[in-house]
Amino acid sequence: MMQFVWLACALCLIVFGMGALALGMARHYQQVFGTPAPAGSARRWRLAGSGALALALLCCTVGWGVAIGIVLWVGLLAVGVLVSALALAGRR
Amino acid sequence: MNALGKALLGLHAWGGMIFGWLLVPIFVAGSIAVFEPEISHWMRPEVNSAPFSPSTATALGEARLREVGGAAPIWRLRLPNGREPSIGIAWGSNPRALKEETLDAASGWPLAPRKTEGGHFFTHFHAELLLESPGKWIVGAIGIVLLAALVSGILVHHRIFSDFFTFRPGATRRRAWLDVHNLVGVATLPFLLMITYTGVVILAEAFMPAATHALYDGKPRANRAEVVKSFERPARGEPAEMLPLTTHLAAAEEILGAGAVTMLTIRHAGDRNALVQAHRQVNDRLSAVADHVTFDAVTGELFGQQLDWNPMAYAYRAMVGLHVVRFGGAALHWLYFVSGLLGAAMMAAGIVLFLRKRRQRHGADRAQRVLEAMGIASVGGGLLACAALFWANRLIPATLAGREQVEIYVFFAVWALSLAHALWRGTAAWCEQFLLAGILCLLLPVLDLATGNGLRDAIRLAVDLTAVLLGGLLVVVALRFFGPARLPAGEVAP
Numbered sequence: 001m002m003q004f005v006w007l008a009c010a011l012c013l014i015v016f017g018m019g020a021l022a023l024g025m026a027r028h029y030q031q032v033f034g035t036p037a038p039a040g041s042a043r044r045w046r047l048a049g050s051g052a053l054a055l056a057l058l059c060c061t062v063g064w065g066v067a068i069g070i071v072l073w074v075g076l077l078a079v080g081v082l083v084s085a086l087a088l089a090g091r092r
Numbered sequence: 093m094n095a096l097g098k099a100l101l102g103l104h105a106w107g108g109m110i111f112g113w114l115l116v117p118i119f120v121a122g123s124i125a126v127f128e129p130e131i132s133h134w135m136r137p138e139v140n141s142a143p144f145s146p147s148t149a150t151a152l153g154e155a156r157l158r159e160v161g162g163a164a165p166i167w168r169l170r171l172p173n174g175r176e177p178s179i180g181i182a183w184g185s186n187p188r189a190l191k192e193e194t195l196d197a198a199s200g201w202p203l204a205p206r207k208t209e210g211g212h213f214f215t216h217f218h219a220e221l222l223l224e225s226p227g228k229w230i231v232g233a234i235g236i237v238l239l240a241a242l243v244s245g246i247l248v249h250h251r252i253f254s255d256f257f258t259f260r261p262g263a264t265r266r267r268a269w270l271d272v273h274n275l276v277g278v279a280t281l282p283f284l285l286m287i288t289y290t291g292v293v294i295l296a297e298a299f300m301p302a303a304t305h306a307l308y309d310g311k312p313r314a315n316r317a318e319v320v321k322s323f324e325r326p327a328r329g330e331p332a333e334m335l336p337l338t339t340h341l342a343a344a345e346e347i348l349g350a351g352a353v354t355m356l357t358i359r360h361a362g363d364r365n366a367l368v369q370a371h372r373q374v375n376d377r378l379s380a381v382a383d384h385v386t387f388d389a390v391t392g393e394l395f396g397q398q399l400d401w402n403p404m405a406y407a408y409r410a411m412v413g414l415h416v417v418r419f420g421g422a423a424l425h426w427l428y429f430v431s432g433l434l435g436a437a438m439m440a441a442g443i444v445l446f447l448r449k450r451r452q453r454h455g456a457d458r459a460q461r462v463l464e465a466m467g468i469a470s471v472g473g474g475l476l477a478c479a480a481l482f483w484a485n486r487l488i489p490a491t492l493a494g495r496e497q498v499e500i501y502v503f504f505a506v507w508a509l510s511l512a513h514a515l516w517r518g519t520a521a522w523c524e525q526f527l528l529a530g531i532l533c534l535l536l537p538v539l540d541l542a543t544g545n546g547l548r549d550a551i552r553l554a555v556d557l558t559a560v561l562l563g564g565l566l567v568v569v570a571l572r573f574f575g576p577a578r579l580p581a582g583e584v585a586p
Contacts, residue, residue, distance in 0.1 A: 067377075074283065
């Protein structure tokens with residue numbers, strides 16, 4: 001049961017992290033907020049995104065053990081990329 | 093583009109398309125094979141799923157073994173689990189030709205499930221195209237080509253990292269297909285590299301047996317015997333009363349963990365030198381090594397155990413474990429299932445892109461028509477054949493002799509027909525085959541309801557729901573991406 005709590009945490013962190021990494025790209029920032037990205041914002045979004053992904057790895061390894069946790073994390077990364085891309089696809 | 097870039101593009105495009113004809117069905121079958129036990133259960137609607145306990149199941153299995161296999165020296169008892177909720181017993185004197193029977197896990201009643209390969213068909217097709225050694229060579233070879241295609245793809249599609257999150261379904265169809273190819277490819281890249289690499293390594297023994305020849309006289313079994321300890325002894329020839337198997341099960345659980353025993357094997361049953369071997373599950377560890385313990389069946393004394401393995405066994409079985417994903421429960425099974433299907437979708441999008449580009453350059457000549465038909469039959473036809481197998485399983489009479497072969501004939505017949513259909517209909521076949529495969533999947537719960545002997549359980553419901561979701565997706569893809577309507581000016585379908 002606890003495993004699924006960790007899984008849910010990791011999934012949220014990864015979706016947030018991948019979303020943040022996307023906002024760290026000028027084109028997607030413009031897509032989402034409608035204005036060009038202010039100076040320095042890309043760096044902050046990328047930092048936040050990487051931090052969230054790292055935290056998610058921690059969640060996976062704590063809940064699922066190191067070996068299986070890493071496999072789980074890599075699998076969830078794909079989910080994060082696709083969720084972010086599909087969320088952005090609806091916007092011009 | 094420089095010469096190297098052109099060479100890479102040629103390798104990626106031609107290699108990807110030609111080998112994609114087999115890679116897409118292999119990926120689809122492999123993804124479905126993740127759920128092999130569940131599908132085997134779905135395909136045997138004579139088997140009920142009832143609450144069970146390992147010790148009762150052991151007692152029931154033993155009772156039946158004493159009844160039918162009393163004289164046989166070898167007994168085998170597979171315990172039920174959540175994914176395969178029945179008891180399997182086997183008995184005989186030749187370990188490779190045992191008589192088998194399936195028992196109800198709660199009552200121990202012998203069941204007569206229909207003869208079918210079940211979910212194992214997909215594993216069998218995925219790993220060796222049902223062809224034994226030659227199939228392994230083919231699958232291994234195209235696995236190596238896939239590794240080359242993946243690496244060249246990273247170099248050819250150099251925009252994948254700047255377009256990391258880019259998907260523009262509203263753009264032109266060429267752009268949309270390219271986005272699908274790149275986005276799905278990059279998102280699942282770690283998975284694809286891992287699954288292809290481990291797949292090739294697992295098959296390495298089959299297509300590179302040099303080491304086995306040099307060290308073990310070409311006998312893989314000799315290598316295996318060196319790694320997997322076997323605790324055996326000859327029969328003594330005096331009959332003796334064995335302790336109940338539940339006693340041995342309890343002793344084995346002491347060592348291997350509660351509820352961790354998957355199978356009991358009895359050698360020299362009824363003899364003074366009888367042995368009981370208990371195998372541990374592998375579904376809670378990455379490296380798929382099955383620890384085992386052996387007891388004297390008459391006294392219950394510990395005869396031998398193997399709880400740790402040499403480092404190479406751990407390393408090799410980690411490759412196997414990573415590939416066949418017994419670990420991690422439903423979460424990992426679903427990630428593998430979805431990632432594998434996405435990999436197939438990525439390759440299918442690559443095939444579509446190749447065909448579009450070639451058609452724009454060369455028009456619809458005869459070669460184009462053949463390439464197009466091969467692509468359609470490999471992607472749409474492969475999906476259609478998989479869906480047809482589920483229908484064949486339920487519609488072919490349960491008592492028909494040789495029905496397990498007939499199911500497989502149906503699979504290949506549908507596949508062959510899809511090629512003929514694609515040759516006849518041209519590009520319109522994309523939409524038609526996806527639509528038909530989607531409808532077959534959408535209607536699977538109806539088929540289950542009509543032919544399921546009134547047995548509904550969580551496993552069969554999950555298979556039905558998954559089929560509905562996939563079927564819906566296929567219909568959407570058929571209409572949205574392959575459909576004839578809503579073509580902007582200057583666009584060609586698909």
